Amino acid sequence: MPTPIDFVTVSTAGLESSPHAATLAGLRANEARYFKNKYDIEFTTEPAAERTDLVDYVSRVLRERDIVIASTPLEVTEMMVDSADGLIRWTYVFYESGLAINVLYTLDSPKKRAVGFKLSMGMDVPVELADKFKFARQKSTLAGEIRGSFFVIKGEYS
Secondary structure, three states: OOEEOOOOOOOOOOOOOOOOHHHHHHHHHHHHHHHHHHHOOOOEEEEHHHOHHHHHHHHHHHHHHOOOOOOOEEEEEEEEEEEOOEEEEEEEEEEOOOEEEEEEEEOOOOOOEEEEEEEOOOOOOOHHHHOOOOOEEEEEOOOEEEEEEEEEOOOOOO
16 A cells, blocks of 8 residues: 655655665655645655565666666655656655665657666765766755766666
């Protein structure tokens, strides 16, 4: 059963095994606030063990760049968002290491398709990403300092 993420009262539920549980919860709440404010969509997550199809989907997209995430996936979500760019399949995986990965995949055209990486405050850049990406910094009232990077998706993964 999907659990709604409250961005007013931040909870570490589902993320307790992470050494960065508090900041990862803030990062997750930051994403929930974004979707509520931008699309009026409630951000819900499920245990990754119950939705291995979503973990597998994100892993398949990452293989485009020969990336295999070593950390254990904790929670996932997927939303279909109707935007000016068409229908977007937006998939998230939150990992025990404090990493959050999202796949933004427009279904109607290949114009906007990307993978985003966000690191919780205090988390080191994972070895599997360290030599491949530069991470920019962003301040968040919910997550402290977020570091992020991305790559554009070239393949088809619908």
